[in-house]
Amino acid sequence: MDALITGEGDGIVGLSVIDNNDVEHLIEVSSDGEITGHQQDGYPDDSSKREPWEGQNVMQARNYARFYVARERGYDTITQDENPDRINAARHALSALSNDDFLDLFGAYCRQHRSHYDDSVTRPVSLPESIDEDDYFQYELGIYLDIDQDRLDEKAADLSELLTEAALEQDEGTLERVQNVLGTDGGQKALTGETVQHLTQKADERNIDITDIVEIDAVSGVHVRWEDEVGLINKRVEERRQEGAIPYDREPDALVQLPPFDTGALDNSGVVQEFKDFLCYHLQCQVRDCFVGMGIEPPHEFRVVGPGLYHYAIRYKQLDFYPPLHDLTSDAIDLDQWHEDGLIESNPST
Secondary structure, eight states: OOOEEEEEETTTEEEEEOOSOOOOOEEEEETTEEEEEEEEESSSSSSGOOOOHHHHHHHHHHHHHHHHHHHHHHHOOOGGGOOOHOOOOHHHHHHHHHHHHHHHHHHHHHHHHHHHOOTTSSOOOOTTTTTTTTTEEEEEEEEEEEHHHHHHHTTTTHHHHHHHHHTTTTTTHHHHHHHHHHTTTTTTOOOOOOHHHHHHHHHHHOOOOOOGGGGEEEEEEEEEEEEEOOOOSSEEEEEEOOOOOOSSSSSOOOEEEEOOOOOOOTOHHHHHHHHHHHHHHHHHHHHHHHTTTTSSSOGGGGGSSSSOOHHHHHHHHTTTOOOTTTTTTTTOOGGGTTTTTTTTTOOOOO
């Protein structure tokens, strides 16, 4: 994948994106991530007439355009569920939790899973009546991030360095966000997912590690997601969701999404640590999916196999375009040969 910004004005960024099949896409992205224009001559304009691999190339080009604009202009153009910086920040914050703090935040989610394997564990959330125990469904939990004030104080020198360099480079986007986090603009310290995304990327460019200034502020209640067959004649699958409590009026920074999983006995500290580590690995797999969905090679740390984003697991299952990256039991993937094995193919027919 390759991209070049060709113009900008009125909150719209125009790009030329070359996909992995060497097809050029002329894409316009608004500052809020909406695709306001998309032209290409490599695939049918009618999405229903595209082969699956053609549809994936179009999707990857659009996702990469949003990603490129976010990185180059600092706009909040990446959707929450496919934002690698937000998800990775949540992974670091989760990893830093003690077992006790983990159970305080994630205890209900752990018990929800464990209740399928231990009848003595009370299930925090009842399953909807339309779900049988043998059906496929998953439990979700939103993670909401905030600033860890103690770690922020420890990182003040690094953030001040980032602030100084942003001022010298006249990088207004970074300048505003660092001032906002430090409270140096006279306002209240605040953290948004877009700020996490922008600052971690800018700090990484300067070899400054600020990932640990972020902590988990709250989690949602346990959500249940499943699929129903609906319609009397032409049945179709419809995705449904039973939502738990929502702590804030905004999207979570990350969403844990796993089918029932045997956590093991939760009164065992070693078991709790293992499940926490597995949730971190699950978020690591989600970051992998974000990069795969943009048609670009994940950084080495994220070349992993396992359950990540649900809608990508469906693609990995149904499309030959992708290998079974979601399947922990798969032994057909050589992660050291990412390109050579065609893990991000452009056209499987060639």
